Amino acid sequence: MTERTVTLPHFWGLLDALPIALLYKENTKAEVFANVAALKLLQLPANKAVLSVSDLQHIKLLCPAKQQAFNLLHNPLLQALSGTALQQPVALEHCCDTLLLHSTSVALSFTLHNSILVTLQPINNIGDIPVLPQAVADTSELEEALAFDKLMSLISTQLINVQDNMLDQHIEDALAAVGEFCHADRSYVFQFNNDVDEMSNTHEWVRAGISTHKAQLQQIPEAALPYFCQQLKRDLVFAVNEVAKLPAEAAAEKQEFDAEDIQSVLCCAMLADDKLIGFVGCDMVSRQRNWTHNDLRRMKLVGEMIANTLQNVRYRHSLQNMQQQLLQANLELQQQASQDGLTAIANRRQLDTSLQNELQRCARNSLPMGLLLLDIDRFKLYNDHYGHQAGDDALKQIAQLLHQQTKRQGELAARYGGEEFALILPGSDIHACKKMAEQVQLALAKLAIKHSASDIASNITASIGVVSMVPDKTNSSSDFIKAADQALYQAKANGRNCLVIHTNG
Numbered sequence: 001m002t003e004r005t006v007t008l009p010h011f012w013g014l015l016d017a018l019p020i021a022l023l024y025k026e027n028t029k030a031e032v033f034a035n036v037a038a039l040k041l042l043q044l045p046a047n048k049a050v051l052s053v054s055d056l057q058h059i060k061l062l063c064p065a066k067q068q069a070f071n072l073l074h075n076p077l078l079q080a081l082s083g084t085a086l087q088q089p090v091a092l093e094h095c096c097d098t099l100l101l102h103s104t105s106v107a108l109s110f111t112l113h114n115s116i117l118v119t120l121q122p123i124n125n126i127g128d129i130p131v132l133p134q135a136v137a138d139t140s141e142l143e144e145a146l147a148f149d150k151l152m153s154l155i156s157t158q159l160i161n162v163q164d165n166m167l168d169q170h171i172e173d174a175l176a177a178v179g180e181f182c183h184a185d186r187s188y189v190f191q192f193n194n195d196v197d198e199m200s201n202t203h204e205w206v207r208a209g210i211s212t213h214k215a216q217l218q219q220i221p222e223a224a225l226p227y228f229c230q231q232l233k234r235d236l237v238f239a240v241n242e243v244a245k246l247p248a249e250a251a252a253e254k255q256e257f258d259a260e261d262i263q264s265v266l267c268c269a270m271l272a273d274d275k276l277i278g279f280v281g282c283d284m285v286s287r288q289r290n291w292t293h294n295d296l297r298r299m300k301l302v303g304e305m306i307a308n309t310l311q312n313v314r315y316r317h318s319l320q321n322m323q324q325q326l327l328q329a330n331l332e333l334q335q336q337a338s339q340d341g342l343t344a345i346a347n348r349r350q351l352d353t354s355l356q357n358e359l360q361r362c363a364r365n366s367l368p369m370g371l372l373l374l375d376i377d378r379f380k381l382y383n384d385h386y387g388h389q390a391g392d393d394a395l396k397q398i399a400q401l402l403h404q405q406t407k408r409q410g411e412l413a414a415r416y417g418g419e420e421f422a423l424i425l426p427g428s429d430i431h432a433c434k435k436m437a438e439q440v441q442l443a444l445a446k447l448a449i450k451h452s453a454s455d456i457a458s459n460i461t462a463s464i465g466v467v468s469m470v471p472d473k474t475n476s477s478s479d480f481i482k483a484a485d486q487a488l489y490q491a492k493a494n495g496r497n498c499l500v501i502h503t504n505g
């Protein structure tokens with residue numbers, strides 16, 4: 001089974017099995033599904049089930065009668081997927097077959113809305129096919145407006161839930177659409193910085209053969225184009241049919257437009273929460289155009305769509321950021337709740353939880369469970385002699401020493417309370433626990449914290465109670481602590497600075 005068949009939704013899987021090439025789109029969704037036969041026919045990668053507007057735009061379809069490429073306005077594939085019922089012969093570039101492109105709206109019982117099904121079938125005789133509706137070269141303004149709106153609705157569904165990695169692509173699709181429909185040579189998005197006094201060209205579409213200036217148009221200060229910025233902020237539109245006729249106060253703008261060979265320019269402000277965030281625009285290069293009412297309407301629509309998308313992405317990022325901060329704060333709180341404030345090792349609460357969990361784990365796996373309780377000898381005298389602050393420092397050093405002994409999974413050093421510490425040693429039998437207790441005492445001796453007031457030794461020492469048992473379901477963590485505590489009591493009674501192993505007797 002290939003990855004494609006495993007991840008496809010059930011219905012798509014059925015379409016995939018059909019030998020006929022077809023594309024499928026639910027009205028309200030952005031995805032255009034291509035089955036295996038369609039991908040093969042359209043020469044697209046075999047694992048690409050979902051197509052974007054750009055994928056579709058890049059499929060070069062020719063009008064077989066004229067052997068001419070369809071432009072964006074007449075692109076029958078985009079028309080079909082935008083909801084137009086079609087039956088039209090098309091040719092694929094680099095493919096000698098003529099195909100019948102047939103699109104129809106279908107009502108499926110398991111979707112709320114109508115869906116569009118597009119089939120592509122090889123045909124022999126174009127003459128036999130009743131073609132509806134015929135795309136004509138001289139399209140009326142109304143038809144053009146309708147085609148534009150359909151394409152925009154296709155692009156806007158893709159923009160609604162756009163993933164970060166597809167954002168630029170979809171914005172460029174929208175720019176291509178507005179550029180084509182406004183018969184422009186270049187279309188673009190500029191975004192302002194937070195202070196709205198600097199702009200950068202972030203996205204661009206250029207017609208074949210037209211030069212791009214995006215790389216140079218970064219961080220342009222408002223002061224460099226004062227006439228333009230003033231008009232855009234005041235009217236939210238900057239429309240110039242003939243750059244040559246710009247007034248004298250637009251000298252800076254004229255110079256810039258001349259440098260880019262721009263004859264006509266149309267820009268519309270992009271607003272988010274009533275704040276200017278940038279603008280979309282298009283240029284005529286080397287030829288002039290009187291912008292129409294429709295051009296302005298299209299540009300405004302695309303500007304609004306892109307502004308909303310950028311705003312949504314910003315909201316999403318700030319939400320993700322906030323969520324991250326909350327998670328971090330939560331993690332820190334959790335850590336604080338389980339950490340001893342003075343020594344930064346686990347506190348009593350964490351000790352109880354871990355001991356309980358490890359006991360259950362050892363009981364399930366019939367493993368021994370070891371526990372060491374360690375109490376510093378003559379610590380009252382230490383405090384009295386060296387002061388409470390020095391006592392705190394000694395506790396911290398001993399805590400670190402114990403923490404460093406824990407290496408295996410489930411092992412934990414914790415402050416039990418006051419000058420008393422615990423070591424949980426899951427999987428350690430009594431011999432391993434005894435070895436660990438001796439190791440701790442050796443390490444403590446090496447640490448050599450001076451304690452001249454002690455009657456036990458010249459440095460700080462500790463007494464240790466040791467217990468290890470294979471627990472059963474009836475053993476609780478308090479049984480273990482009680483046993484270790486008894487052994488510790490015995491160690492103190494035995495003269496301190498020693499270890500005692502708990503025995504059942």
Ligand SMILES: Nc1nc2c(ncn2[C@@H]2O[C@H](COP(=O)(O)OP(=O)(O)OP(=O)(O)O)[C@@H](O)[C@H]2O)c(=O)[nH]1
Binds near residue numbers: 376379387388392
């Ligand atoms: N500096 C400091 N001292 C603490 C802290 N917690 C407990 N202590 C001190 O630890 C000392 C414990 O004294 P005791 O319980 O009498 O025992 P001890 O003097 O260590 O004598 P033995 O345990 O019998 O060897 C007390 O003086 C407490 O004030 C702490 O957080 N910081």
